[in-house]
Amino acid sequence: MIKATLLSAAACHGVLAWEAATASVSWAPGVTCPAGAFEFDPSSMYGESGYEWVGDVVASIHHIGNPQSCCQLAGGDGIHGIGRFYTLCNPKTGCHDSKRAYTCTIFSNVTGKRPLAGALSGHAQAxxxxxxxxxxxxxxxxxxxxxxxxxxxxxxxxxxxxxxxxTIPGAGGGHGAREEGAVCAPWCGCPKAKEGQPACLGGFVECPTDDLPPGTTATPQCFLLGVAPRDFNCALVCDPSDPTGGPASRCPKGAACKPLYSKLDVASAGIFNTGACVYN
Structure with missing residues (x-):
């Protein structure tokens, strides 16, 4: 069990990191790592290109070529950790720094970003x-x-x-408090995927981006894990700082943008919270 004094110290340290990060980095819908077999899709790009983070290096994992894999390594398991900032240097995307080729670097206490040609970067959550x-x-x-x-x-x-x-469990904004909601969630993933295969045969089934409820600007993402090994579904990702999701990530009428993680979790990790549009 973690003592309250340690929690308080981590929270205070995280709040400082959070405030520094938000000075130069804004919330974006690409914060939640793709679920399951998405990491085997060699054609998919995940993250933003052309820069790396400025912050403390938590880990450098070598022999990683796939941005989905890098995101998931940084994303944590949603229980013991909910994510850090990550940068992948992959020569196939134009990152030709030989000392960092195929290296996934994970950062904390991010204060900004700097150019790194061809690198793919993002802030990951599980x-x-x-x-x-x-x-x-x-x-x-x-x-x-x-x-x-x-x-x-x-x-x-x-x-x-x-x-x-x-039903998508949520944090409700308070440590330990849970708030739930439901949504019709389209299926996503690899229809012909088999355990251990190196690629997504037949192509990855992406989340539908058409025929959204009127007025919706929230971003569809494949980030829901079910009980079964290949049970993946899409939902709408939104900015939980606004109950509606805000103009850039507005939820459908009748839905609310519920945070997926507690304030203490996101403060200690130094990352932005992520929300999902759900109905009650």
Whole structure:
């Protein structure tokens, strides 16, 4: 058990890091690492290109070429850690520093960023555990619809299941306090994926970005983990500093942007909180 004095010290230290980071880094929807088999997709780009973070180096992991893998290494497990800032130097994306080739660097206490040609950088948070509820499917629903007032969308093919009525646990903004909500969550992942395979055969099924509920500007992301090994779903990522998600990440009408992590967790990690649009 962690003593309260240690928690307080970590929180104070984290708040200082948080304030320094926010002076030069703003919240962005790309903070949650892709779930599951997404890390095996060699064609996908994750993070922003052309810079690295300025801060304390927590770890340097070598022989990493895939940005999804780097993000997940930095993302923590959502329990013992919820994420740090990461930079991947991959020669295939144009980062030609021979001393750092295929190296995933993880930072804390970030105060800004500096140019690094071809590098991919982001601030990572772990995929989120979710719970699938009983679901009915019907034609005509929007993606990311309200499961309390309408049925969710059916699957397009036998290999790609329909939307699931999923409950997403949230932190509610207080350490230990949990606040939940539900959403019709489209399926994402590798339909033909097998354990241990080196790539996503047949292509990764991305989250739908069309036919969103009117007025929605929140970003669809594949970051929900279910109980089954290949159970991945999409939800709308939003800025939880605004209950609506704010103009750049506005949730659908009737949904609220609920934080996924507690204030103490994000302060101690020195990162931005992430929210998900959910209905109650």
């Amino acid at each position: 995929p989120v555990r979710s719970i699938i509820n009983g679901v009915q499917h019907a034609e005509g629903a929007n993606n990311y619809a309200n499961p309390f007032v309408s049925a969710c969308r059916p699957g397009k093919t036998e290999a790609i299941p329909g939307d699931s009525n999923i």
